[in-house]
Amino acid sequence: MPSLDPRTRIGHVHLTVSDLDRSLAFYRDVLGFEVMTRYGREAVFLSAGGYHHHIGLNTWAGRGAPRRLDLEDLLNQAG
Numbered sequence: 001m002p003s004l005d006p007r008t009r010i011g012h013v014h015l016t017v018s019d020l021d022r023s024l025a026f027y028r029d030v031l032g033f034e035v036m037t038r039y040g041r042e043a044v045f046l047s048a049g050g051y052h053h054h055i056g057l058n059t060w061a062g063r064g065a066p067r068r069l070d071l072e073d074l075l076n077q078a079g
Contacts, residue, residue, distance in 0.1 A: 014058065015055065017057050024046075033055060034050075036052060037053070043056065043057065044056075045057075
């Protein structure tokens with residue numbers, strides 16, 4: 001499998017989530033990102049180091065959508 005060039009940088013990502021509060025608890029409380037902006041129960045934008053946002057979490061594709069394996073699950077399985 002080819003690997004990414006080590007100079008590769010990701011500016012920011014947007015993730016569709018089914019449970020905004022659960023996802024926020026993981027990215028903020030476990031990984032340490034800061035909340036920059038929140039749009040009610042629909043979206044939250046998180047940052048490290050004061051950037052406008054590195055991660056956007058939103059439920060725009062459907063709050064309560066079926067849950068898939070996510071980063072938290074993968075970390076728990078590895079731990």
